[in-house]
Each structure stands twice: as C-alpha cells, then as structure tokens.
Amino acid sequence: MTDFALLIGGERRSTPTTLDVVNPATGGLAGQAPNCTRADLDDAMAAAQRAFPSWAADEDARRQALREAAAALTAAATRIGTILTSENGKPLARAVEEVHGVAHWIGYFAGLDLPRETIYSDATKVIEVVRRPMGVVAAIAPWNYPLILASWKLAPALRAGNTVVLKPSPFTPLSTLAMGEVLAGALPPGVLNVVSGGDELGAWMSTHPVPRKISFTGSVATGRKVALSAAADLKRVTLELGGNDPAILLDDIDVDKVADGVFASAFQNSGQVCVSIKRVYVPARLHADVVEALADRAKRAVVGDPMLEQTQLGPVSNAPQYRRVLDLIEDSLGRGAVAVAGGGALDGPGYFVAPTVLRDVTDGMPVVDEEQFGPVLPVVPYTDLDEVMARVNGSMYGLGGSVWSADPERAATTAERMECGSAWINSHGGLLPFAPFGGVKWSGVGVENGPWGLASYTDIQTLHRAL
Known part of the structure; x- marks a missing residue:
C-alpha cells in the first residue's frame, strides 16, 4: 500500500x-x-x-x-x-x-x-x-x-x-x-x-x-x-x-458483425460506462439470432483477476453497485425474463457478476427502463421502427444512442431522430477530446x-x- x-x-x-x-x-x-x-x-x-x-x-x-x-x-x-x-x-x-x-x-x-x-x-x-x-x-x-x-x-x-x-x-x-x-x-x-x-x-x-x-x-x-x-x-x-443508451438494430444487419460491436460496447468496463449500450432493440425476425450471438460472446468472455493479462472483464466496482446489478437481474427473472448467459454472481471473493444477456424482456421492466451500470444487457424485439423510436425517445434519459445497419445512410437518418446528446452509426462510444459530449x-x-x-x-x- x-x-x-x-x-x-x-x-x-x-x-x-x-x-x-x-x-x-x-x-x-x-x-x-x-x-x-x-x-x-x-x-x-x-x-x-x-x-x-x-x-x-x-x-x-x-x-x-x-x-x-x-x-x-x-x-x-x-x-x-x-x-x-x-x-x-x-x-x-x-x-x-x-x-x-x-x-x-x-x-x-x-x-x-x-x-x-x-x-x-x-x-x-x-x-x-x-x-x-x-x-x-x-x-x-x-x-x-x-x-x-x-x-x-x-x-x-x-x-x-x-x-x-x-x-x-x-x-x-x-x-x-x-x-x-x-x-x-x-x-x-x-x-x-x-x-x-x-x-x-x-x-x-x-x-x-x-x-x-x-x-x-x-x-x-x-x-x-x-x-x-x-x-x-x-x-x-x-x-x-446518467444514461440508458439504446442500440437499434435495423432489419438488414449482419448479425455476427453487429454482435461483436454491440457486445464490446455494452460490456466494456463490465458495463460501467455512462454512454455504453444499456438496451438493444432488434427486429423480431432476427431477435433469436442476435440473442444467441450475444450470449455466445458473453459465455466466452474472460472474467477474473484484473491484474492478469488475459482478463477481459473485471468485477463490479463497489458493493452498492454490485447489489443493485444483482437485484435488477433477480427482478427481471422474477418478471419472466430468461438469462441466456450469466444470470447472477460468480463464486468466490470480490464483486463479480457473470456477463448476462436477457431475453423475454419488455419496456416497463426496471432492467430495461433504468440504467443498470453493470454487465447485464436486455435484448428487446420490435416489429415497427416508428413505434420503437417512440419508445426509445420516451425515456427521460438522453445521453447516447446508436443505430446499426448495412446501409449507413439509412442508419444516419434513423439516428438523427434519437433524442440524445451523441449518436453513433454502426458503433457506440469512442469519445474524443475534440468532440463535444453531453446529454439532454x-x-x-x-x-x-x-x-x-x-x-x-x-x-x-x-x-x-x-x-
């Protein structure tokens, strides 16, 4: 010391x-x-x-x-x-x-x-x-x-x-x-x-x-x-x-490619990033594939001693936040959500939570409506883009958001409709000293x-x- x-x-x-x-x-x-x-x-x-x-x-x-x-x-x-x-x-x-x-x-x-x-x-x-x-x-x-x-x-x-x-x-x-x-x-x-x-x-x-x-x-x-x-x-x-950043996936995405980017943003720093992805909205016909791809990445993530070179994700940073993340996961499971990866604490000392991907979640659940600030990601299906945009913009948070598509121009047009301080197309996060950053x-x-x-x-x- x-x-x-x-x-x-x-x-x-x-x-x-x-x-x-x-x-x-x-x-x-x-x-x-x-x-x-x-x-x-x-x-x-x-x-x-x-x-x-x-x-x-x-x-x-x-x-x-x-x-x-x-x-x-x-x-x-x-x-x-x-x-x-x-x-x-x-x-x-x-x-x-x-x-x-x-x-x-x-x-x-x-x-x-x-x-x-x-x-x-x-x-x-x-x-x-x-x-x-x-x-x-x-x-x-x-x-x-x-x-x-x-x-x-x-x-x-x-x-x-x-x-x-x-x-x-x-x-x-x-x-x-x-x-x-x-x-x-x-x-x-x-x-x-x-x-x-x-x-x-x-x-x-x-x-x-x-x-x-x-x-x-x-x-x-x-x-x-x-x-x-x-x-x-x-x-x-x-x-x-705070932020509760949404990622909206459009119906033309390459699932594997997008899953890499979404997972990296959502789980960086064990999800403890004000402007990381906190909820993912996916076209209903692609929902199962996206959930499976994100769950696969969550299961393969190396969680452990942050002093070791091979570690990708460390613990939740403090006891109050650790309890909050576990409470949100438990609450969502009690409301019918399914953890396709993770779902709780890891055995052993420290404040480790298994990287968690949730399906069968909806707006109205605290794990979707609130900022989790931990390694947990709800994946929500949608059928109508206008309707999901209204749901996204209905949040009182407005820090960041992203849109993912094979057509960058289509994604940009969609992203400009988001009520947030920063919007990304086919990425999420990556802050720079010369770019203004703030929320609405x-x-x-x-x-x-x-x-x-x-x-x-x-x-x-x-x-x-x-x-």
Whole structure:
C-alpha cells in the first residue's frame, strides 16, 4: 500500500481520520484515503483562490505547465494504473490506458486556442468578445472512470485560467490522489488541489462560497442536489449524468458483425460506462439470432483477476453497485425474463457478476427502463421502427444512442431522430477530446470537451473600445 494524502496548496496533508477503500476483486483493503474535514476544504478553496490571479494572467505559462503535466503523467502511467485497478477493478491494461488518456486530454487542451472575437469594427470603435476565466472551479468525479472523467474537468478549467479543487468518489480516491501529486510537480502551488472524503464532502463543495462553477459527473439524483445547491449562489454548473443508451438494430444487419460491436460496447468496463449500450432493440425476425450471438460472446468472455493479462472483464466496482446489478437481474427473472448467459454472481471473493444477456424482456421492466451500470444487457424485439423510436425517445434519459445497419445512410437518418446528446452509426462510444459530449433531458446540463467544453469554463466579457 502507499501513503495517500490530500493535496492542498501544493503540499501533502494528512487528516485525523481515513476512509477504507475496498479492492472489488478481492473484497480486501486496497488502501486508506484521507477524510477531508471542513477546515481542510476551506484551506483548499483558499489556496485555489490565492493561486488564481497569477495563473490566470499568463496564458503561455499555463500552456507550458499543462504540457509538462501531461508528460509527467505519461511517465507515471503504470504506477497510477496499478493503483486504479486495485480500487476500481478494471483490467490493468485498461487502467494504464486511462492514465494515458488523461495525458492526451491535457495535451489537447494545452494546445487549444481561446481567441478573442471581433464582432464589430469601424472608424470609431471596435467591439470584441473576450473569454475570461471564472475563478475557482469545484470538480466532482465518479468512480467508473475516475481519472479520465476528472481530466474532462481539469484540462479545460486549467487551460482557461481557472484553478481547481477536485474531489474523487469515495470508492476510488487513491488513484486520483496519486495523479494529483504527479500533476503538482508541474503546476504552481494551489492551482490544483485534491481532497477526498465521503458524500458529505461533495455537498460541502457545492455550497461553499468560493467556487464560481461546479462540474459534476454522476447520478441523476446527486446531480439534482448539486444543481439545487449551486443555484443558491448562482454558481454555473456542468452536469454529466446518467444514461440508458439504446442500440437499434435495423432489419438488414449482419448479425455476427453487429454482435461483436454491440457486445464490446455494452460490456466494456463490465458495463460501467455512462454512454455504453444499456438496451438493444432488434427486429423480431432476427431477435433469436442476435440473442444467441450475444450470449455466445458473453459465455466466452474472460472474467477474473484484473491484474492478469488475459482478463477481459473485471468485477463490479463497489458493493452498492454490485447489489443493485444483482437485484435488477433477480427482478427481471422474477418478471419472466430468461438469462441466456450469466444470470447472477460468480463464486468466490470480490464483486463479480457473470456477463448476462436477457431475453423475454419488455419496456416497463426496471432492467430495461433504468440504467443498470453493470454487465447485464436486455435484448428487446420490435416489429415497427416508428413505434420503437417512440419508445426509445420516451425515456427521460438522453445521453447516447446508436443505430446499426448495412446501409449507413439509412442508419444516419434513423439516428438523427434519437433524442440524445451523441449518436453513433454502426458503433457506440469512442469519445474524443475534440468532440463535444453531453446529454439532454435527465442526462445532463452543458457539454464537455472540444472548444465548446473549454468555453464553458469561461465568462464572456464584451469589450467596447472607442478609437
């Protein structure tokens, strides 16, 4: 185990109490995280506030510091990835890949311009639109991709000239604390502060008087609480919340080819991806073939110790989510669903659930209507495309969706009818730093990534210059 500490004003800080962090692959202890107090949080906010003026003033220095931070993370990828696997359960190769992804995101934003815009000019005046940093940003990241989703907040916030106080999930704080120490070697003291603690810490952050923006990724229920807390002080918010992404298969698909893509998206990270496929709609005449193809892939998937090279799927990342996934499977079976693969927990220690494919499921079942966030996939037959589109769009979720067809143009026309923030044709997922990402309806407020995400960490100033 490693000694983990808060990062406040560029310095490590221990706390009177700690939180146990469980290794989901074994049920044992992965490590202990510091439990941030209110006084610690006040100090972190004050440090970020002190660091803000000089950080905001020098754009060239910010770019260079971010490039150095990206390089430092690349060098530390294996060490941090190993910590991530121990607390999150994803296969080690995927964890190391996540750290490299953080470096890629930071490097992208380091090179992204934030130009002034001249919107009017004549002989007497010039009017410009200037993007100014907000101040201190409070960033709250989830447990499924704790590092890369933190970078979606850190990279644009810091590039824009803000300073940050970051809180990871209490289920996966260790890798974020380790990442924070590496980044602190490249950033001036106080520019990035990392605090860990329980759910109450997130509530303290969203009501704290210092931050001017809250950026949160997590559940719809918690996102509502963040929005309400932020509203009292008119803080700006970016909220990336839950999704229940549908995949609609059209009647001209190659079943084997499509099954590969659908299975890969639905079960990546053991199904714990906000924008992975959560439900599949299949023409009735192809339903049995698609179910069989997906079940075959589920049965062949290698589930086990995430530290082993051959492992494809690790455990569910924490005990509450493990219980929720098992409850959803049990509920669906009680309602008449059939598990053609999986159907429950695997024997042995840890939070392992067998990759589960369900047939005889319908809209109205919780396993279809709700976000499972685990290795379980319901496959629903349909007979009329217009009718299934109405069912898909009837959900209050609207994060992502996909359409699969041998005719890409037909698929694209269908995908454009989906009420979601991101739509894919013959693939699903694959997020990029330059592409905006966000949800509609209950799935979020605002977007992350690309110049749109960068702009969301700024305030607009309209500058009128008389000549």
